[in-house]
Amino acid sequence: xxxxxADARPEADASAQPTDHPPRADGGTETSDxxxxxxxxxxxxxxxxxxxxxPEYETESTVEEHRSTLERxxxxxxxxxxxxxGAIFVLLFVVVAVFAPYVAPHGPEETFGxxxxxxxxxxxxxxxDGQTETVTHYLGTDSFGHDLLTRIIYGARVSxxxxxxxxxxxxxxxxxxxxxxxxxxGWIDSVIMRYVDFQWAFxxxxxxxGIIAVMGGLGVVNxxxxxxxxxxxxxxxxxxxxxxxxxxEEYITAARAVGMGDLRIMFKEMVPNxxxxxxxxxxxxxxxxxxxxxxxxxxxxxxxxxxxxxxxLISDGRQFISRAPWISVIPGLAIMLVVLAFNTLGDxxxxxxxxxxxxxx
Amino acid sequence: MxxxxxxxxxxxxxxxxxxxxxxxxxxxxxxxxxxxxxxxxEATPEAVAALRAELGLDRPLPVQYIxxxxxxxVLDLGRSITxxxxxxxxxxxxxxxxxxxxxxxxxxxxxxxxxxxxxxxxRRNELADYAATLAAFVGISMPAFFVGILLAIVFGxxxxxxxxxxxxxxxxxxxxxxxxxxxxxxxxxxxxxAGVTRMMxxxxxxxxxxxxxxxxxxxxxxxxxxxxxHAMQNALIPVVTIAGIQLxxxxxGSVTVEIVFGIQGLGRLLVxxxxxxxxxxxxxxxxxxxGVFVFMNLLVDIVYTAIDPRIRYGGEAx
Numbered sequence: 001x002x003x004x005x006a007d008a009r010p011e012a013d014a015s016a017q018p019t020d021h022p023p024r025a026d027g028g029t030e031t032s033d034x035x036x037x038x039x040x041x042x043x044x045x046x047x048x049x050x051x052x053x054x055p056e057y058e059t060e061s062t063v064e065e066h067r068s069t070l071e072r073x074x075x076x077x078x079x080x081x082x083x084x085x086g087a088i089f090v091l092l093f094v095v096v097a098v099f100a101p102y103v104a105p106h107g108p109e110e111t112f113g114x115x116x117x118x119x120x121x122x123x124x125x126x127x128x129d130g131q132t133e134t135v136t137h138y139l140g141t142d143s144f145g146h147d148l149l150t151r152i153i154y155g156a157r158v159s160x161x162x163x164x165x166x167x168x169x170x171x172x173x174x175x176x177x178x179x180x181x182x183x184x185x186g187w188i189d190s191v192i193m194r195y196v197d198f199q200w201a202f203x204x205x206x207x208x209x210g211i212i213a214v215m216g217g218l219g220v221v222n223x224x225x226x227x228x229x230x231x232x233x234x235x236x237x238x239x240x241x242x243x244x245x246x247x248x249e250e251y252i253t254a255a256r257a258v259g260m261g262d263l264r265i266m267f268k269e270m271v272p273n274x275x276x277x278x279x280x281x282x283x284x285x286x287x288x289x290x291x292x293x294x295x296x297x298x299x300x301x302x303x304x305x306x307x308x309x310x311x312x313l314i315s316d317g318r319q320f321i322s323r324a325p326w327i328s329v330i331p332g333l334a335i336m337l338v339v340l341a342f343n344t345l346g347d348x349x350x351x352x353x354x355x356x357x358x359x360x361x
Numbered sequence: 362m363x364x365x366x367x368x369x370x371x372x373x374x375x376x377x378x379x380x381x382x383x384x385x386x387x388x389x390x391x392x393x394x395x396x397x398x399x400x401x402x403e404a405t406p407e408a409v410a411a412l413r414a415e416l417g418l419d420r421p422l423p424v425q426y427i428x429x430x431x432x433x434x435v436l437d438l439g440r441s442i443t444x445x446x447x448x449x450x451x452x453x454x455x456x457x458x459x460x461x462x463x464x465x466x467x468x469x470x471x472x473x474x475x476x477x478x479x480x481x482x483x484r485r486n487e488l489a490d491y492a493a494t495l496a497a498f499v500g501i502s503m504p505a506f507f508v509g510i511l512l513a514i515v516f517g518x519x520x521x522x523x524x525x526x527x528x529x530x531x532x533x534x535x536x537x538x539x540x541x542x543x544x545x546x547x548x549x550x551x552x553x554x555a556g557v558t559r560m561m562x563x564x565x566x567x568x569x570x571x572x573x574x575x576x577x578x579x580x581x582x583x584x585x586x587x588x589x590x591h592a593m594q595n596a597l598i599p600v601v602t603i604a605g606i607q608l609x610x611x612x613x614g615s616v617t618v619e620i621v622f623g624i625q626g627l628g629r630l631l632v633x634x635x636x637x638x639x640x641x642x643x644x645x646x647x648x649x650x651x652g653v654f655v656f657m658n659l660l661v662d663i664v665y666t667a668i669d670p671r672i673r674y675g676g677e678a679x
Contacts, residue, residue: 198376198379204609204613205613205616205617206609206612206613206616206647206650206651206654209616209631209632209635209647210384210387210647212635213387213388213635213643213647214387214388214390287502291504294504295504295506295613295617298504298506298617298620299616299617299620299628299632300632300636301632301635301636314506314507314510317510318510318621321510321513321514321517321518321525322518325514325518328507328510328514329510329511329514332503332504332507332510332511335503335504335507336499336502336503336507339502339503340498340499340502343498343501343502344498
């Protein structure tokens, strides 16, 4: 806890930009930075003020304290192969989702032969030009005759959209609640945290199902709201903890002394300081949101039944597991890989920011 | 210790009251009201008024609220709108199935997770550790319903060892009951085991690195005794927390997994009632699932008193 409080200070105003200290050697563990310390040693000496550590006394942790959020992410990815693999896969997922119409071999509603196994071919005039052509279904077709690869690629869109929007909802409501609770304390804190505790005690999927029941309709917006609301407690908890630990810091007192308003202090001073655990939490929440969306879709409580989503594909294929197991298995593997990728990335980031497991999750 | 338990019980009751209240007001704020939603937009005003009167929705809100609370306390849960069966009968039919899956799932999960976590921590960075860690990582990345489908394909369709559809009550024999529940239970148990394994491993590793472990070694405690008596007791505390929190996963998992295996449990009941806008069933099912969950959390809190000396001896320091 204390290490991270200290770490927050240099990042106060520039959360995503490098601080004015360039990355320095960290005891020789990383060769690419190795030469920097020697060249900057002599010239930078005079710049160290009270309480700062001259380079010759720097340990790994003090160097870490000077690093900006972005620098740390890059460093983590360079050092942690698993996190890097996760990041690459996440990037691939995002690109495929965003450019689905260009990447997908067919249109999402185009139909071919029913339940064709992976690598099978359809022969026919599919583009209506009067000539027959041969189409390969790399992942087979589903029970409606849609090309499975195409449906999965379009399904990635829904998953990504829902995941991002969900995290956005959870982040904005949760962060606001948590920061208000931590900043004002007293009865406001009690009321908000009672609610957060209450919500924390419930399975997200049950909460999501309950919210869907109250809203009484299917569709992307309802799914996003349901899952988003189900996750606000995690963000609220994290930022409240951060706010409590920095509330008495000098720069907050200073901000107050120069007449900064409460709102500005909260969102200009405190949020940037708590950004690291929030990023980690968001990264770890995306896979949970993807799983929750798939679960709701699987239950038939998610987006409209005609939308291509991974959960619905699995659900459709369930009746055909003996005849056409690939309809369920392949979208399931897609979910697993994407969730796995986000989890490795999130774990790597958590280690990079030195956040204990109990704080996030 | 007793004060601590009493406090936890009071808290659980309070949470249940809050859930009941939230469900009550939540369902009454549905746009157009539950009756409109149930009957559709084309319903005549007379039909709407009749159903409102039948459900008691025409009375003032505070009266309805007090009614709802007293009905709950005396367990008068009302009737289903679509079939006019008593809700309590529907629940009595569905709940044992879901709870059996969840219970066997948790038992299987713990039976896998605790040894796997200990193995990972004591054989750190050996092959067994890597295997357990990797398996756990994959495990937390799979939705339970997908695990269920994989199990059904492999053990049901390909190998033909176990049935993949339906449920047999325990009164018709323990073996057929277990046969039908084994695959769904494994499906909810595996993702659960994955989370607990990770916690068990990291918690035990952390404990083994503690200063008092070195002290114990220095005092000449043999390594096995040391491991079990000293480390486990402390390492288990966060594991119990995670095991408790992750029960949510098991309950949520059971709801989806029973649909994979065509078991008419609480999940099916809840989903159907939502799709049919059968509010009396929806509200009771949500309340029941929440109740089970709150009760399990209470149990976890009480288990703490047994394993955490800070609670056993001194109020509620933890």
